[in-house]
Amino acid sequence: MTSALALLIILSAYLFGSISxxxxxxxxxxxxxxxxxxxxxxxxxxxxxxxxxxxxxxxxLFDVLKGMLPVWLAYFLGLPPITLGFVAIAACLGHIYPLFFRFRGGKGVATALGAMFPVALPMTLMLILTWVFVFLVTRVSSLAALITVGLSPLYAYLVKPQYTVPACMLAALIIWRHRSNIQRLWRGTETGFR
Structure with missing residues (x-):
């Protein structure tokens, strides 16, 4: 029953994430x-x-909710941390490859952040502060996102170690989704806000 429930929530998270x-x-x-x-x-x-x-x-707001609500439901139902990780990834995959919008979606950063809210508020605050700090210094949103998600496994380990593996899973997905941004950052052609 638990496996069926987990699969249902994972599928629902993807469909919910697919709303652009x-x-x-x-x-x-x-x-x-x-x-x-x-x-x-x-x-x-x-x-x-x-x-x-x-x-x-x-x-x-709505991108954050797409990650937060499915993970909160899974957390409320007592599903294990690794399952919460798959729920979060499903929501992000829905955002990145939305079924309802010809699979052309975003980078998944806000949805991933929302997925952190239900399980580790202190970690979420650390992520927000990291993003804001890097963005204010560099004025480059993609760089702020990459540094923030890159630090998320460390923050998870410090705050709630049982969520370190799910945080690694999410970080890998978001970094992979930013591969074109990484190339532009390397070439020095990434645009920012001035």
Whole structure:
């Protein structure tokens, strides 16, 4: 029964993650499709470029909820940490490869962050502070995201060691999704906010 429940929550997390907040909010605000403008990434940062603070904040909120709600449900039902990791990854995969939007999604950073909220609030705060600090220093969102997710396994080990493996799983997925950003950072051509 537990295995069936876990599979159901993992599948639901993917489907929930497949709802593209950025695309829907841009439609509500009559903005261009974020997959076709700006960086081409349907995430909060690109929505900010296209429409400003309010649409970006709403996109960020809903992307965070896509990770937080499925993991919170799995946590509430007492599923083991490794299963919570798979639920979080399913939500992120839904965001990255959304079934309802031709599998063209975002980078998964906000959704991954949301997945941390139910299990380790101190870790989540450490991640947020890390992202804000790196972004304020560099003004490059992708670099802030990469450093933050790169540190997440360490933070998990320090705060709740039982979630270190799920944090590693999430970090690997997000870093892999940022591979084009890593190439641009290496070449010095990544764009930032000035």
């Amino acid at each position: 907040s950025a695309v829907l909010i841009c439609r509500v605000f009559a903005l261009d499709d974020p997959r076709l403008r700006g960086s081409g990434n349907p995430g909060a940062t690109n929505v900010y470029r296209l429409g400003g603070a309010l649409p970006a904040a709403l996109t960020l």
